[in-house]
Amino acid sequence: MSSLKNIDLGTPTYRLALPSTKKEIKFRPFLVKEEKLLMQAIESKDEVAMIDALKKVCSQCIESKDVDVNKLATFDLEFIFMQLRAKSVGETAKIGLKCKKDDVVNEIEVDLGAIKVETGKGHTSTIKLTDTVGIEMKYPTYDDIKSITKTKGTDGVFNTIIASIKTIYNGDDVIDASTVSAEELKDFVERLTASQFKLVQKFFDTMPKLTSTVSYECKKCGTKNDQVLEGMASFF
Numbered sequence: 001m002s003s004l005k006n007i008d009l010g011t012p013t014y015r016l017a018l019p020s021t022k023k024e025i026k027f028r029p030f031l032v033k034e035e036k037l038l039m040q041a042i043e044s045k046d047e048v049a050m051i052d053a054l055k056k057v058c059s060q061c062i063e064s065k066d067v068d069v070n071k072l073a074t075f076d077l078e079f080i081f082m083q084l085r086a087k088s089v090g091e092t093a094k095i096g097l098k099c100k101k102d103d104v105v106n107e108i109e110v111d112l113g114a115i116k117v118e119t120g121k122g123h124t125s126t127i128k129l130t131d132t133v134g135i136e137m138k139y140p141t142y143d144d145i146k147s148i149t150k151t152k153g154t155d156g157v158f159n160t161i162i163a164s165i166k167t168i169y170n171g172d173d174v175i176d177a178s179t180v181s182a183e184e185l186k187d188f189v190e191r192l193t194a195s196q197f198k199l200v201q202k203f204f205d206t207m208p209k210l211t212s213t214v215s216y217e218c219k220k221c222g223t224k225n226d227q228v229l230e231g232m233a234s235f236f
Contacts, residue, residue, distance in 0.1 A: 011031070
């Protein structure tokens with residue numbers, strides 16, 4: 001008796017380049033079992049469950065063996081997921097956008113293939129705090145975000161910054177942040193001046209993110225709208 005497991009359903013494979021490194025990886029569309037996992041996470045309205053589902057689906061669909069989703073920057077993983085969604089469900093998605101004039105919600109069809117990862121002006125991962133002291137930052141992963149979601153407000157902001165510090169240099173002395181306690185890193189960040197802290201915030205404000213400009217006319221008043229969508233949540 002033949003096994004159904006041996007039946008080849010002809011699942012295609014695709015390639016994409018990671019935004020952060022331009023490394024090419026192979027992936028396949030997500031299957032019904034993975035779409036079910038996503039739907040269950042969305043229905044739960046639990047942010048941590050949705051992050052876990054996103055990571056699991058991407059991990060199962062990426063066919064390149066040397067890719068660890070736990071180590072990918074958030075925008076890399078989001079870009080992969082958007083490509084998965086486009087190849088699995090359809091190249092477009094319908095979203096509701098408010099007209100800038102009368103706040104009427106318009107249903108707009110967005111081309112997922114037109115979504116790009118763009119970096120803000122003046123972005124740099126090396127932040128010079130004084131003539132001799134500076135910080136090298138790293139992009140947060142979804143594991144970082146997952147741990148931070150439990151902490152809201154000011155503490156959440158500080159935890160995000162602390163998780164994203166890679167090294168601190170003081171003259172020729174380079175300190176690996178992974179060797180320093182979270183409490184000591186927090187104390188270091190709290191001792192920054194307001195202007196120095198703004199430089200750190202700029203790293204996050206200009207960090208690469210999914211983006212696309214959507215142009216449409218309001219169905220009610222006819223006003224022409226040009227709206228910039230940023231971040232994965234904007235496209236669903």
